[in-house]
Amino acid sequence: MEDDPMSDVEDLLDEMESTFSKPKLQPKSQTNCNSSELATEQMSPPNSDLDQLMADIIDDDDLDDATTISAHKPAALSNKQQQPQKKCFPCFLGGSIHARGLSTSSEQRACDQLLCTQCDFKVVSFDDYQWSSDCDYLFFRNNAPDFARLRVKLNKMKGSRAYACQCSWKSIRELTNVSNLIDVKWTCCRH
Ligand SMILES: [Zn+2]
Ligand SMILES: [Zn+2]
Structure with a gap:
């Protein structure tokens, strides 16, 4: 009986942990970066939802638009693309x-x-x-x-x-x- 409050807390912690670690199973955009595990775990629930949403949107038809646009661009800039652009140094x-x-x-x-x-x-x-x-x-x-x-x-x-x-x-x-x-x-x- 005395242990109940503690185990409740532990249960809760376990639950939170499992909720937080779920998004890590989906290797989408920002959650990929494991440089700081802690920060990722704390940030991932809201972020991953957003990421998921964004990914869904992009997966749908925006991707088609994006590729068409970027496919047109090089043609327009073909003159400048022949050599990599450089900056004056010094200027x-x-x-x-x-x-x-x-x-x-x-x-x-x-x-x-x-x-x-x-x-x-x-x-x-x-x-x-x-x-x-x-x-x-x-x-x-x-x-x-x-x-x-x-x-x-x-x-x-x-x-x-x-x-x-x-x-x-x-x-x-x-x-x-x-x-x-x-x-x-x-x-x-x-x-
Ligand atoms: Zn210059
Ligand atoms: Zn100015």
Whole structure:
């Protein structure tokens, strides 16, 4: 009689354990990863239900759609697929005399595939121009990347290259490592 409460608890524990360990029998997605047994056991009941649901949905007809979409993609990107895309390392801005393209440690070029991680816009650049000193954030916000509209604040300047996204702008003459610029969040988004 005295043992009853304890065995009740044990029964309960056993029951919980068996419930928790059940999902492990279904090797679906996240539950596959056994890196931490404990975490998996605690997380698996709600997750596995979800996984199951997701798997069911995917198993049905979404998979067909997904394969059709991905089958079409390579054709559209065939030009770029011929060689693996690379990132500039290091990544440079340059003046108009500096060649544009992929930059490597042996061949330094001014990256022409820059993306701003702050406004999520591509960075445009204009050779032999520099930005007028009265540029402001709102001007770029409203007008970038349209050259015809940006032109009102672009002054002709031999050797300079004017860069801009929708939130930042720079006039560059020398080869400049982007990571040294603290006021722009531009990064090479692959060539
Ligand atoms: Zn680049
Ligand atoms: Zn930006």
